[in-house]
Amino acid sequence: MAVSGRGPRERMVFSAAQLIRRDGVASTGMREVAAHARAPRGSLQHYFPGGKEQLVNEAVGWAGRYAAERVDRFLAALPEPTPSGLFAQMVRQWTDEYGTTGFAGGCPVAAATVDCAESTASTREASSAAFAHWTGAVARALSGMGVPGERAEPLATLMISSLEGALLMARAERDVRALTTVARELGPLLDAAVTGAGPG
């Protein structure tokens, strides 16, 4: 359950993301990352000469790419794609995890933003890029479903914002209530955008 990628470098980035999303950036130690990845401690300074900052940034970047790729996969798996269906899948991924393995982890990008937005410029930029990557994937998916171009990105932002916030509440409450609520409440609004009739 701990190690998956092939190379030690890849494993360390993956492990960093795992630990960060559980304990936050500051509480995650370099030695801990190496141990979790079953990688030698000496490899840290070899693969990440930029130190912890570099490792964290790569973990955040990996998380952003992973989230975007997940969106693509959800889209491909939907029999007949609708915005609400996609959002339901995105939420479902989390309710499934929380139902089976518990409420240990949140989103690593959120953790990096909270911990480093003010202190570490490069990490804040990595978080921003990760959000942009993710938002872009969702917006493209919406466009492909018939959502007008100028409404795709705002709706993608709304989806990701709601998901991130509901994740926070779900972890605090140890209950998926907030997640299922936002999925249910937002569904009709998202599907209504396919017709092209939007607000304001």
Added chain:
Amino acid sequence: MAVSGRGPRERMVFSAAQLIRRDGVASTGMREVAAHARAPRGSLQHYFPGGKEQLVNEAVGWAGRYAAERVDRFLAALPEPTPSGLFAQMVRQWTDEYGTTGFAGGCPVAAATVDCAESTASTREASSAAFAHWTGAVARALSGMGVPGERAEPLATLMISSLEGALLMARAERDVRALTTVARELGPLLDAAVTGAGPG
């Protein structure tokens, strides 16, 4: 700009919330809190014999009460209260701050959740209670505007989730775009609930 409350104890709780929402829980030191509050270091173990955990929990509780009280004040200040108007005010508070003092801080409850949800049970409970307090205030406000009772809390959850998530994106991007977007996109949905016609 740093100190406001009267007693040293109150000031330390307030300062803790300020520093936590900027740097996260783990990166905020006790000595730093005392200095920020212009309070003597020796008072820490006097007022907070439970250590950092107690101080953090009280800061989170304070933030929850403050958020709820803010909602009440927004409600009272609105000429003719609507759900979208309330949400716009809640969002506006943040866009104003980010416009004037910069993107240094986020929500202390979010920070505490990210940093302590898995490691410190009492802090996770404090976060949960803070969210519940806040959600309750919003739900009561919605009810007072004519939103049906069974729809008030889900919508309140949606509002707070979207706000929290947009806060994360705004800090990462150093741009209030996500905040204004969720306010604009969610407004019509919220106002539509006043008529009583809801989804599903």
Added chain:
DNA sequence: CCCCTGCTATGACCGCTGTCATAGTAGCGG
């Protein structure tokens, strides 16, 4: 003056963290 209580003041301790320095090993081309 004494004692007690609320609060403040400091210094020390220990554990942990990121980082560096140094040295070692494995493999390989020549």
Added chain:
DNA sequence: CCGCTACTATGACAGCGGTCATAGCAGGGG
């Protein structure tokens, strides 16, 4: 065997963290 490169192995260091121990001070009742 040499030399080179990629990677690993440790030990040390300096800094900072929360916490504890101890002592000081102010003030008020008796």
